Amino acid sequence: MEPVTVAQGVIDLTFHQVVAAAIRAVLAAHGVAVTEVISAPHERAFQDLRAGRTQLLVGWFPGSHSTYLEPFKDDMIVLGEAEGSAPVYDPYCIWGVPDYVPVEVVRSITDLAKPEVAAQFVRTVQGINPGAxxxxxxxxxxxxxxxxxxxxxxxxxxxxxxxxxAYAKRGM
Incomplete structure (x- = not known):
């Protein structure tokens, strides 16, 4: 019998890379060889999957990536979406507050709207790639x-x- 091989797509962020490596190990233990790993920003990773350049994509979160998968989702098997199943992994997005701001000052996101709190931060939120x-x-x-x-x-x-x-300037 000929071995099963796949090209693995991975959204190019470290936590997706870590999970992708673990998935490669599980696949190898079950006789599936990953012949190529293609790391790409969000949108391109889904384009690669849709075009067949990859057969497996690591990095699917319904809240983050549904706009990329929806056009061809019916043609895919999405692990973790079957009734009663759990997601393969489920990180969430957070904002961090620097340690020079006392925890009493920022207990929730609504505190960031207070002028005395807002004055302690840079007024720009720097994003990562647009599809993230x-x-x-x-x-x-x-x-x-x-x-x-x-x-x-x-x-x-x-x-x-x-x-x-920003941290070096203490947000000012």
Missing amino acids: GISRFSQEIIERYSLDLQFVEGDIPKCCATYEA
Whole structure:
């Protein structure tokens, strides 16, 4: 019998990469060889799956990626969506508050709308790639809570550099 092989698509974020490596190990233990791993930003990873360049995609979250999968979801098997099953993994998007801001000052996202709290932060939320759930959720949060913040698209290196620069200046 000829071995089963697949090309694995992975959304190019570290936590998806870690899960993808674990899935490759499980597949190998069951006789499935991953012949190629294609890492790509969100939208392109789903385009690769739809076009057949990959046969397996690691990085599906209904709240984050449904816009990419919906056009061809009926042609796919989505693990974790069968009735009574659990998702393969289920991270969530969060915003962090720097440690120089006392926990008593920011206990919830609504606290960020208070002028005395807002003054302690840079007024820009630096996003990662446009298709990322955290990017879309951040824009929704800014609007939903009427936060005086600007959202800027970017990538992971820019997001990290922006955070490090703001932290070094203590947000001012």
